[in-house]
Amino acid sequence: MTTSEAQQVSGSAPIFYSVGQVARMLGMSAMTVYRAINAGDFPAVRIRGRLIVPARAVDEMVEAAIATKSVVDAAGWVPESRAVQR
Numbered sequence: 001m002t003t004s005e006a007q008q009v010s011g012s013a014p015i016f017y018s019v020g021q022v023a024r025m026l027g028m029s030a031m032t033v034y035r036a037i038n039a040g041d042f043p044a045v046r047i048r049g050r051l052i053v054p055a056r057a058v059d060e061m062v063e064a065a066i067a068t069k070s071v072v073d074a075a076g077w078v079p080e081s082r083a084v085q086r
Contacts, residue, residue: 016045016052025058041075 019037023030034051036042043057057077064072 014055017055017058019044019051019053022053022058036074040078041073043074043077043079 017025019033020030023033026033033042037044037051044051044053061072061074061077
């Protein structure tokens with residue numbers, strides 16, 4: 001059973017999204033999201049080479065954009081130590 005299937009069965013909201021899922025949600029290519037992650041401009045977790053995106057980071061970016069009625073920079077959700085390693 002995949003994580004997505006397990007979440008659907010339990011009815012809970014996802015904790016992580018795949019890069020492909022995030023790309024579809026944001027209307028861009030997965031390669032664009034991978035490039036942003038590798039540049040330190042988008043938050044992700046790497047587990048043995050696989051990148052996953054915390055759902056909370058995506059939710060908070062959306063909420064911030066709505067609350068401020070402006071553009072938010074995804075790099076603001078990347079830890080300082082990662083952003084400096086560019």
